[in-house]
Amino acid sequence: MVDHTIHSLGFYLPEIVMVVTLCAIIVADLLIKKRQQVSGIVLLAGLLLAGVMLFFQPAEAESVFHDSIASDPYAAFFKAMILLSAFFIVLYSLNSRELEEYRARIGEFYMLIAGMVFGMLMMVSSTNILLMFLALEITSISSYVLAGFTKKNNKSSEGSLKYIIYGAVSSGIMLYGFTLLIGVTSAVDIYGINEALVQGTGQPLLLNLSVLMIIVGFGFKIAAVPFHFWAPDVYEGSSFPVAALLAVASKIAAFGMLMRFFAVSFIDSSGVSADGTWDIIDGLHWDLLLGVIAALAMILGNLTALKQDNIKRMLAYSSIAHAGYLLMGVVLLTSEGISTVMMYLFIYLFMNMGAFYVAMLFYNTTGAESIEEYKGLGIRAPLAGVALTIFLVSLTGLPPTAGFVAKLYIFGAAISAGWIWLVTIAGITTIISLFYYIRVVRNMYFFEPAPDQEPIRFSLYSRIVLFALLIPTLVLGIYFSPLLKAVRDSVSLIGF
């Protein structure tokens, strides 16, 4: 028993590091009052250390803590993405004008991020339903507070409140679904649930109901239609770093958890064929249901984004649309589908974070948050303008950027599995997405800046961060076999 726990701890080091970092931030914040940035730097160090721990973690897949936590390449890949995105978020925060006003409380901000990262790391590796829910709540509660962190801004408070109410309701529904599932299968870990389902439970109605409820919870977390209503308001109210955190890291974690949950519990593990997928429960066609959700997210997200003038709201709707594209890979629920989702998420990390970063830089220097105010910015700030153009083009999915490779593989997987109607919708909505992405580019370049508007220069720090995001976005568009290999090797889930 003790031996097992101690052995298990060896697979749990990144999480432990995050908890220690959290405590260290509190202490640092209390002791060193003069230099506010110190808590951010502590968090950076913590994230770095967690990354190192993750790297040196035993490579073999193992289920630890009595089947509560899976330590497999799949979890490691997601954890790496979460740590990487959190690392960038902290780099953003250190440079954010919005957060400047709240210098006195900035320790709290980093502490909450540390907590959220801990929650997200747990989300992608837990295999026990109760633990999954706990991890989800740790993440959610931290993010509610983070969304309301810039409290002098009324929109921030409004967004935070909406987020809490919406989140609480959907967590509640999800929890109810979990209890039903546990009741029907009398198991709390996903392997046990799978076993019970394979043997048959004789309760199809309850099972269907519980899975519907669970989808509500996941749908909320990944901001898929029709559970997306919180996203635009929350993004608009949050500071840029937090909006990027919610759009990227939170989405990565939710997808990691969603795919593990469905792939392990609801697939007949005797054969990973395209047939048999989802067929364990009689009744609803789950794949079709998720397909419809994906289609709705793509259509609604892209169409609504057309009308947005606030860059954060535009990116919020764009992230809803991207949730749709990502779900397209989940719908297949084959290893190929999962691997394309992982690849998409990895690329999405760089391109979406990049878009948020340039938007933040523009806000820092000019206060521009409305796309109308972007007029002439591309000429005033050539480097940032070109970078934002590349990020947006990549989000559209045009070669030779990484976004194209992401779309190529996810579209390809869907075509090879025969989801022609879904891919057609994805293709049409991609064309629609061009309009709103290119509108930003148009405003940046097709208008001369006013004579009194000086050229904008960014600090070396900003430029380094920008290049750190820009280079992967371009290189992965041309040479992506290492990523493809890494994703292929990381698909192996315990029990899948």
Add this chain to the structure above:
Amino acid sequence: MEFQLFGIGILTWIVFIPIAGMLVVLLLPDKNRTAIRITAVTATGLQLVFAGIIFALFDRTKGGINEAESFQFVEKFSWITVEAVPWVGRIEINYFMGIDGLSVLMILLTSLIGFIGVISSWNIEKMVKGYFALYLLLVTGMMGVFVALDFFLFFIFWEVMLLPMYFLIGLWGGPRREYAAIKFFIYTFVGGILMLLTMLALYFSVAYTDTATGQSVHTFNILHMMNPANYVEGGLLSGVDTTWRYVAWMALFINFAIKIPLFPFHTWLPDAHVEAPTPISVILAGVLLKLGTYGLLRINFPIFPDATAYFIYFMAALGMISIIYGAFCAMAQDDFKKLIAYSSISHMGIVVIGIAALNTQGMVGGVLQMFNHGIITAVLFLAVGVLYDRTKKRGLYDFGGIANQMPLYTGLAMIGMFAALGLPGLNGFVSELFSFLGAFEAYKWITIISVTGIIITAGYILWTIQRVYLGSTPENLTSLKDLTPREILMFVPLIILIILLGVYPAPAIELMNSSLSHLVEFVNNGGQ
């Protein structure tokens, strides 16, 4: 045939030299405009030199099309490889380039027009650095499409052209440039998505057996896609004459028809031409439109011979409508650039009719017409550009009696005009004749109706000559200066080609004859 320089194949050189030029341009300081221009002219000039080497060394007897071994200057490297895992096969994307008789003329055309475009861009003063960087990127995209034999590579080059073109029209264009730029972007992007989906469907339907390992590997290789034996059992596009194959053909066709542009997908072209700066109009009409017909010949015809046969009348009919409709529209214009834009639609219709004949004559005529039209419209757009530079006007009724003011210019422009009209002795005549001859064998009525387009063409061209060059000079135009040496330099090579190919077209026909006969045979036999 092989040719290497410093261990790198000539096709890589010719495609990526502009990119190297672009990087140099980006590193040069903003103010040093001359250096930027010289870099651009060097890059495209080198491209022209390489095109000359290709022309000299090209083996005229080899067929190409579907036989990998008879392609020339082939470069094939593994680009993306991921070994097979139990649930999905090996992934393989190749850097695969090569040329045959179909592409060689287009390469010559692209490098020539690219070079002349730079000379004609010399007097652009707005954001010179950005302009030439985008211009060179565009040239790389165009050249890449003509040499790529891997669908993935083809697609990348195809889409690389989009953004530079959007900016070149949108930033350096005329008053309604923004509208024209976005319209161009959306039209081509729609086509791009259609091509992407078809490409993926093809990828999953085609697998070849690797002789070394015995594995069955999905591939983007265009040549493998032409072999019916490579289609996997139960693939979406497997079989012959299936609905999905028709759908796929149509999706590709719409993509290429947008670029050609064929009626009813043509409406972006007049806007783009009118708003684009002169050099970009030259590139657009001279090379970009040919990508559409080239794509049809490289991809639609040999990969889907069954669907091609099924839709061939439809295609010829669209070509006919484009010829007649384009010519009538051209007649109604009073903007010089719009007139040439519509005449382009009309002339590209002749290419479509020619290749839709599916016989060697028509095919040779069609491809030669692609080349000739590229040269002729380049002259016409340059001619408009010269007038526009001097007067800032483009209306046909704004001019008159230019011949008195600028005799040399008028002479050169008139040669271009007469070539467009199809005057025997100039190059337009040869290719139009071949196209219609071939088409007449295949479909009588469509050809007979189409040929009337030539009369309308003669009508609008003569009328234009009369309005612009002849008659009395309006008072505000009495002090026009004739061509500068730079302008003469950009006209002369084109004019020489117009006359040379009009009198003696054999060198051009020789280049493509064996490939095109092979293509015709291949398509008519249903891809066997």
